[in-house]
Amino acid sequence: MNQKLYPEQVKQLLNRSLGRLDQPTLARLRDVRVQALARYDARSAAPVFAWAGNWHVAGSHHKSYYGAIVVLLIALLFSGTAYWHQATDHDVSDVDIAILTDDLPIEMYVD
Amino acid sequence: MMRILFSALAICITLLLQANLAVAAPFKSWAQLTPMQQEALQPLSTQWDSLSTKLQKNLLNATKRYPKLTPEQKQRFQNRLEKWSKLTPEQRKRAREKFSAFSKVPTEHREQVKQMVREQEASKAAASGVPPVKPAP
Numbered sequence: 444m445n446q447k448l449y450p451e452q453v454k455q456l457l458n459r460s461l462g463r464l465d466q467p468t469l470a471r472l473r474d475v476r477v478q479a480l481a482r483y484d485a486r487s488a489a490p491v492f493a494w495a496g497n498w499h500v501a502g503s504h505h506k507s508y509y510g511a512i513v514v515l516l517i518a519l520l521f522s523g524t525a526y527w528h529q530a531t532d533h534d535v536s537d538v539d540i541a542i543l544t545d546d547l548p549i550e551m552y553v554d
Numbered sequence: 555m556m557r558i559l560f561s562a563l564a565i566c567i568t569l570l571l572q573a574n575l576a577v578a579a580p581f582k583s584w585a586q587l588t589p590m591q592q593e594a595l596q597p598l599s600t601q602w603d604s605l606s607t608k609l610q611k612n613l614l615n616a617t618k619r620y621p622k623l624t625p626e627q628k629q630r631f632q633n634r635l636e637k638w639s640k641l642t643p644e645q646r647k648r649a650r651e652k653f654s655a656f657s658k659v660p661t662e663h664r665e666q667v668k669q670m671v672r673e674q675e676a677s678k679a680a681a682s683g684v685p686p687v688k689p690a691p
Contacts (some may be wrong), residue, residue: 462573475572536618537619538614538653539613543616544623544630544651545630546668547667549634549649552648553649
């Protein structure tokens with residue numbers, strides 16, 4: 444029972460078993476095989492058709508990707524500028540309060 | 555990848571909106587200022603609404619540090635506000651530049667200059683009978 448079977452032996456065994464099967468069983472097996480092949484063909488063909496039919500979708504996907512990068516860069520630029528202005532305003536206010544509270548009178552710094 | 559990109563985009567747009575709101579915030583009339591802001595900017599109460607928005611914004615930013623000032627600094631701040639507000643934007647800019655440059659002078663030299671100015675102020679005050687302003691602690 445534990446004898447090792449090679450693919451060729453398995454094939455022979457299956458063929459011998461097949462010879463012993465009755466006609467109705469063989470017919471059912473044939474139907475099942477045809478159905479399975481039909482399902483396999485539909486599945487393997489689907490990605491090709493999906494790609495063929497949706498190549499423009501893939502293109503628009505790339506377009507939206509680049510569009511998002513451009514918008515992101517613009518948003519970064521604007522937010523950076525706005526924050527730079529805000530930070531500058533705070534620096535100016537810090538200097539203002541330092542001048543207004545300094546030991547030396549304002550006249551020292553005014554032309 | 556797209557999800558990360560759109561998240562980053564959403565964060566940037568939020569920051570942008572916040573920054574723009576802060577930069578372009580409409581300025582308040584005197585009546586709309588908080589009691590603390592009104593206290594700090596009291597000498598400008600009558601002219602506040604006529605000040606330029608830039609000056610208003612700078613002064614409002616400056617008042618954020620007002621509560622932490624010593625009573626003497628508060629006094630000085632208020633005494634100088636009117637004069638400061640009457641300067642032209644260019645004069646204020648030059649004053650800031652000079653102040654920043656003077657801040658970089660070595661402390662020893664700075665103290666010497668301050669001492670000289672104090673002596674001058676004291677002699678002027680003695681001549682006019684007005685007590686001199688005390689130095690900051």
